[in-house]
Amino acid sequence: MHSSGYRTLITPASFVTALALLLTFFYEPINASESVLLEPFHSEFAVDYSGFRAARTVSLEKDGEEYILRSTTRLKGAARLTGYGPIYEVSQFTLQDGVIRPSLYSIGEDKPNPKRDIRVEFDWDLGTSSGYAKGEERSFALEPNMQDPLSFELMARLLLSEGDRDFVLKVHEGHRVRSYHFIEQEEEALSVASRTISTTRYFIDRNSSRELYYWFSNNPKQIPLQIRQQHEQKTKGTVTLTKSTLLD
Numbered sequence: 361m362h363s364s365g366y367r368t369l370i371t372p373a374s375f376v377t378a379l380a381l382l383l384t385f386f387y388e389p390i391n392a393s394e395s396v397l398l399e400p401f402h403s404e405f406a407v408d409y410s411g412f413r414a415a416r417t418v419s420l421e422k423d424g425e426e427y428i429l430r431s432t433t434r435l436k437g438a439a440r441l442t443g444y445g446p447i448y449e450v451s452q453f454t455l456q457d458g459v460i461r462p463s464l465y466s467i468g469e470d471k472p473n474p475k476r477d478i479r480v481e482f483d484w485d486l487g488t489s490s491g492y493a494k495g496e497e498r499s500f501a502l503e504p505n506m507q508d509p510l511s512f513e514l515m516a517r518l519l520l521s522e523g524d525r526d527f528v529l530k531v532h533e534g535h536r537v538r539s540y541h542f543i544e545q546e547e548e549a550l551s552v553a554s555r556t557i558s559t560t561r562y563f564i565d566r567n568s569s570r571e572l573y574y575w576f577s578n579n580p581k582q583i584p585l586q587i588r589q590q591h592e593q594k595t596k597g598t599v600t601l602t603k604s605t606l607l608d
Contacts, residue, residue, distance in 0.1 A: 394458060396581055397517055398427065403583075403604035409597035413437050416599065420514075426463070427453050429510055446470070451510040460515045465508035465532075478534040480508055493534025500537050506530045513584060516542055516574075520582040541565040542574075550575055552585045552601050559585055570596065581606050 400421050407414040413436045421428050431449040449467040453460050461484055468477040480491040482502065489506065490499045505528075507515050512531045519527050525544040530537055545561045557577050564572040575586040583606045587599040601607075 394455065394518060397514070397521060398422070398455065401605045403606060404602050405599050406602050407433065407597070407599050425454055427455070429453070429514065431510060449510050451508050453511050458518070459504060460507060460511050460518070462506075462508045462511050465510060467509070478509075480532050480534055482506070482508075482532075489532045489537075491532055491534040496535065498535055500532060503530050506532055506537070509533055512540060513574075516540075517576070517582040517584070520576060521580060538566055545573075547578070548575065550585050553603055553607055555607075557585060583607065 398420070400419070402419045403417065405416040405418070407416050414433050415436055416431060416433045418429070418431045421430075429451040433447045433449075447467065447469060450465070451462055452464045453462045455461070462480070462482045463484075464482070465480040466478065474495045478491070478493040480489060482489045484502060487502045488499050489502050490497065492498075505515070507529050509531060512529050515529060516527075519542075525542075527542050529540045529542070531540055541564065543563045543565060545563055547558065547560050549556050550559050551557075557579075559575040559577050562574045562576065564574060566572060569591060571590045573588045573590070574584055575588075577583040577585055583601070583604065585601045588595060589597045
């Protein structure tokens with residue numbers, strides 16, 4: 361649910377200037393929490409954004425040392441008549457020293473659209489990330505925790521599973537880099553997928569007038585159960601989990 365393009369509809373994410381910093385990481389054995397959170401999964405969400413309904417699926421798979429995180433969003437009902445979508449979002453990354461290191465991120469439809477398509481390439485050897493968005497190319501210096509608009513959520517889950525409750529992630533959104541500050545708020549019980557689940561609500565401060573909230577379950581996998589975007593105290597969009605192998 362970013363403030364522009366596809367991301368307003370599908371992923372919570374639009375996330376200031378990165379400092380020049382290049383670190384060398386080494387592979388280390390994956391700890392127990394990482395092993396659980398990086399298991400392949402398939403989740404389904406119901407999306408309601410300003411009255412438009414859509415279905416979103418998110419899945420994670422592994423190919424050798426590389427992980428592939430995919431999201432597909434399809435409009436439902438009368439919204440399909442707009443001819444918009446499906447929208448495909450992909451993040452490729454590896455895990456090094458307990459940190460997700462994106463290598464390639466893209467979002468777009470079946471046909472190329474320079475005004476809407478976004479692509480970000482991360483070169484950790486050179487210490488730069490190059491993004492294409494809104495028809496322009498922009499490059500930024502990499503920071504150790506820099507993520508893309510899809511991988512940031514999984515990196516947040518890893519940090520939550522390690523006990524972190526207040527942290528900042530830098531996210532390369534294509535045309536800019538923004539700080540996503542996760543701030544713990546309060547516990548709530550949500551009814552999701554025909555069950556009541558204990559959750560903790562987090563406010564993601566992105567220095568934006570559109571407030572972003574995440575509800576993560578309190579189980580070891582820290583599953584995101586609901587995402588909500590608000591503007592001037594009015595709900596603009598909601599993404600709710602309806603089915604997931606993470607709940608099995």
